[in-house]
Every structure is written in structure tokens, then in C-alpha cells.
Amino acid sequence: MNNKYLMIYNEIVAQIKNGEIAPGTLLPSENELKDQYDTSRETIRKALNLLAQNGYIQKVRGKGSIVIDISKFDFPISGLVSFKELAEKMGGKSKTIVNELSLIIKPDSYLRHQLQLNSKDQVWKVVRTREIGGNKIILDKDFLAAKFVPQLTEEICENSIYEYLENELNLKISFAKKEIIVEEPTAEDRSLLDLEGFHNIVVIKNYVYLEDASLFQYTESRHRPDKFRFVDFARRNH
């Protein structure tokens, strides 16, 4: 990484995380940092703005940059979290079961709307159950525009579709829009998940876009409510 402001950002993040810089204290001023890192002030400011965006510091004009106490929170705040990352966090053994893998030749109007497709575009449908600690607690329903994904196998789905897309197909995912709602479980939820008497399902609708801003994937991730948790960080713009 030959990126100066990212290197500075990462160094300061590391210092905050390992306690070298205490929460509540001030960072060195931008002019001091500029000298320390032998760079320009704008470059320092880029690094500090990243820190502020990600909730590590709070910048105050006339005062300085205050280090925020992050100890109470599990980072990363927000962002695209894949099942693999989630499973690692929760600990316990995880497993993926592929319930369905099909190529829809004629998508219905709901799907065409969600993926903004022509009637001739085909769509991959993948239904997977996620098991953590012996319980099936997540049902993932993925719909991928086939024009971007020529091939898809059960093996790929058992591992990570994301890794396949990014590493093999070189598709770059750039951003996603999420919507979180709570629903009654469907018959499909009941049959594929270990609901254990829970009466609701947390549904995360995920619209995933590629680098050129084309929408290529729509995912519904259906979670048993007791295992669901979402963290968000929001800065207020005055």
C-alpha cells in the first residue's frame, strides 16, 4: 500500500485500538502530525476525516481531535457483513446448506422490479440455510442477474458467493442499500429454519451494486430474531 493517508489512518487506528492513545484525550494537532509524518496538512486531514467518519475521533474547531471511547462497541460499525464474517464473530461451528440453485428463465414482475431487469434477462436463484452452533438460524435468498454471472455451482454456493464473484469473476462490489424489517415467518421459513417457537423473522433486504453503479444482486437475509444484531454509526451534519 503506497497510499500515504491510508497508512497514517491505519497507524492511528492501531494506536487507538491498543490503547496507546487513550479515549477522551486529544490527538496531536494537524500541524504536529504534518511534521511527524513529514507530509502536507491536507494529507493529514484526509486521514483524520476517515477516522472521524468511522467513529474513532471527533474533530472540534479551535480545540483539536478527541479520541472517542469505542470500547463498548463491536466494530466494524455498519457495512456489508457477509455470513462468513458474522459466523466468525459469533464463534461456534458454522455450516451452509444449499436448498435450491436454479436459473430463472422468466423472472416474474416482482423480481424484474427489484433487479431493474428487462423481461429477457435471466436470474440465478440461490436459497441457503445457515447453521451456527447446530441451529439453522439464517435463511439467505439470493437473486443474481445472470448477465454478470455466467456460471454458478453448488460448490460455490456452499462456500462464499462473494469470494467467487470478487476473486474469480473480478466483479467489484462497491455499495449496497439495506432495508431492515420484521415479518411473520413464511411456510418456507418454518420448514428450513429452526424457529423454536419464535413468531417473527428479521428480514434484511439487500440491494448490491457493482462499481459502475449497476444493480446486480438482490438478497433477502432472514434471521431468527434472537440471533440478530445490527450496529450503526451516524454522524449528524449541522
Added chain:
Amino acid sequence: MNNKYLMIYNEIVAQIKNGEIAPGTLLPSENELKDQYDTSRETIRKALNLLAQNGYIQKVRGKGSIVIDISKFDFPISGLVSFKELAEKMGGKSKTIVNELSLIIKPDSYLRHQLQLNSKDQVWKVVRTREIGGNKIILDKDFLAAKFVPQLTEEICENSIYEYLENELNLKISFAKKEIIVEEPTAEDRSLLDLEGFHNIVVIKNYVYLEDASLFQYTESRHRPDKFRFVDFARRNH
């Protein structure tokens, strides 16, 4: 507003929203915009970065800035949403009932931990029921560090505490950390809300910070699941 990059940002947002700039098309290049607005390229870049952060455009190196189709989403994406704003969005008549207003002289350890207080700090406790369209669907439990808020009346709580803090006390809220989980309803939920047989409650835990990064409010907003909706926009950092 004598802020050049914000003016440029707002102008472009307006153009995107009213359809002057069509989704999927490219913005003028940074150099063209620099000339159009008679400014420097870095200032244009600041405006464009804001647009990208807020989900209006996608920047692609070598190509340009693509306008994203926002028509399918209700903005604003994420952020601090107060009850007043929420009620306006959902339409229907809204009402606030103040169930409890008290000054806790000796906060218990849970509260001290959540608000990072000394044992001598006092805390305001406010419990309010929110009614929309004739149904009590939200239970808000607010805890405010009293060192920042000397006075609090039932009248203030019936309107907006936020407005009181920002306009009267001149406290500036700068950012918040949210955690969303799903719980079983408590006895309190059952007695104060119209649960109508729902078996779960969506709990939004909100940690609110002031401009100087001091934590001053902890809020639990408990929503009936059928009326809950959360929207998020996440950019992936490659």
C-alpha cells in the same frame, strides 16, 4: 451559506432530485465542473465526495461520476431519525404520552455503565408512549445525564426533547451509535403499548454524543415489529 463546496453539492443534489440529471448518466468531469463553477478542482472533489457518501453518485476512475437511481428508496438513508420525523413520514395523527418523568439521584450500575457516569452524577429518566394512527406502537425510554440538562418538564417531553436541547440549551448533538436487536416484550411493553398479539419488540439502543464527544444520552426505542423499518446505505472500501 458562504460555503462553496456545499453550495455546489446542494445544486447538484437538486438537479438529481428533480430529474435534470438522469440516473445512469455521467456528471460533467471534475475539470469541466471546475470551470463551470469557477473554482479549484479540490473544491469540486469535495462536493463530489459528499455526493458519493450520500449515495447520489458513484465515482469510477478513468470514467467519471455515474448518477445512481435513487427513485426506489426513501431518503434520507440512515441517520438520526426523531419521532417527529418518523411520524410525518408514516402520516396519520401522532401523539406523545409522558408516562414517567423523574430525576434519578442514585443511578444503578447498568445506567452508570451505559452513560459512563460517576456514582454522583444524576440522571433524568423519561418514559414516553408514541401513538400513530390511534395505536401505541413505540415506547421511548430516555436517560439524560443531568449535568448537561438542568431542567426538564412534562411539557418539553410532550413536544420534542431534541428541539429543547438544541434550541433552548444550545447543546449540539454530533453523532450517535445505534444498536438494533429483537427482544421478547417486557411487562412494561405489554402494559404501555398496543401489542395486539405481537410476540417480539424491536429495540433500538441509541447512544448520543455531544460535539465534544461526551456521551450524554442513552435511549431505548422499543417498536412494535410491524411498524418498524430501517434503511441503511453502505459503501464498500476496497
Added chain:
DNA sequence: AAGTGGTCTAGACCACAAA
């Protein structure tokens, strides 16, 4: 008055995409 972060500039060089 001195020090802080916020904005703005004009110019340079680089990485990448398209023709």
C-alpha cells in the same frame, strides 16, 4: 495573541479506461 481545525487554491504526478 496564539493555536486549533475548516476552506480554498493552483499545480503536479499517478492509475486507469476508452478510443
Added chain:
DNA sequence: TTGTGGTCTAGACCACTTC
């Protein structure tokens, strides 16, 4: 090769906080 966005610089002036 040309044009795009990404990074970096050195310097200027401003708004705000603190002493």
C-alpha cells in the same frame, strides 16, 4: 494518446477556542 478520477503538496485566509 487523451481524458478521467486519485493522491499529494505548500501556502493562504478564515472561524473558533483558549489563554
